[in-house]
Amino acid sequence: MRLDKYICRCTELTRSEAKKLLKQGLVTVNGSVEKDPSAQAYEESDVRIDGDKLYFAKAKYIMLHKPVDCICSNIDELYPSVLHFVDVDRAFDLHIAGRLDADTTGLVLITDDGQWSHRITSPKKQCAKRYRVQTSKPIAESAIERFAHGVQLQNEKHLTKPAVLEIIGEKEALLTITEGKYHQVKRMFAAIGNRVVGLHREQVGDIALDAELAPGQWRYLTEQEIASI
Ligand code: URA
Numbered sequence: 535m536r537l538d539k540y541i542c543r544c545t546e547l548t549r550s551e552a553k554k555l556l557k558q559g560l561v562t563v564n565g566s567v568e569k570d571p572s573a574q575a576y577e578e579s580d581v582r583i584d585g586d587k588l589y590f591a592k593a594k595y596i597m598l599h600k601p602v603d604c605i606c607s608n609i610d611e612l613y614p615s616v617l618h619f620v621d622v623d624r625a626f627d628l629h630i631a632g633r634l635d636a637d638t639t640g641l642v643l644i645t646d647d648g649q650w651s652h653r654i655t656s657p658k659k660q661c662a663k664r665y666r667v668q669t670s671k672p673i674a675e676s677a678i679e680r681f682a683h684g685v686q687l688q689n690e691k692h693l694t695k696p697a698v699l700e701i702i703g704e705k706e707a708l709l710t711i712t713e714g715k716y717h718q719v720k721r722m723f724a725a726i727g728n729r730v731v732g733l734h735r736e737q738v739g740d741i742a743l744d745a746e747l748a749p750g751q752w753r754y755l756t757e758q759e760i761a762s763i
Contacts, residue, residue: 595755662739
């Protein structure tokens with residue numbers, strides 16, 4: 535990782551404060567003065583500011599069972615941020631990998647590893663997300679084919695990417711999508727003349743929401759879950 539980022543990660547310093555210290559020649563990496571903010575530093579590097587060794591905090595990877603009436607944002611708005619549930623140091627420095635609406639429940643992944651979260655949210659990576667959906671009207675069998683083909687959402691240029699719908703009850707289904715457009719699931723059902731009245735995310739990629747977690751509870755991901763993304 536870039537040296538200026540590494541310094542920010544280990545201290546309370548901002549990126550510009552870190553750059554200033556670098557410019558002043560106060561930072562050493564493995565015993566040599568380093569002034570270049572873009573120089574690479576690694577977990578095992580010996581980075582010091584004015585002789586004081588920095589200790590690298592490992593990236594955090596968390597799953598949260600999101601309840602209703604909280605938002606996937608780093609700031610509180612109409613509802614409080616989901617980050618209030620995560621009682622770790624500097625929780626608000628973490629970010630949310632793939633948002634859910636305030637009234638949607640289920641699996642939320644939270645991290646400070648931008649490359650990892652990019653693999654979840656980038657449309658190019660096509661990371662699958664599975665939702666359990668409750669609707670106001672019975673779900674027609676034809677919805678399976680329509681979602682597999684792609685539906686036209688309002689104000690979108692292209693059809694939605696092929697999605698897998700499994701109807702498990704008259705008004706209940708599992709829907710797996712590989713995109714994350716704004717209100718995507720609700721808009722997909724609206725596009726076929728139905729309405730989502732309950733939405734819960736069960737899985738992202740191979741990471742399933744831990745059944746032991748009650749709404750509002752969280753845990754760290756296992757090494758295997760982290761590596762699966
Ligand atoms: N699709 C939606 O419509 N809402 C969500 O919260 C997630 C996916």
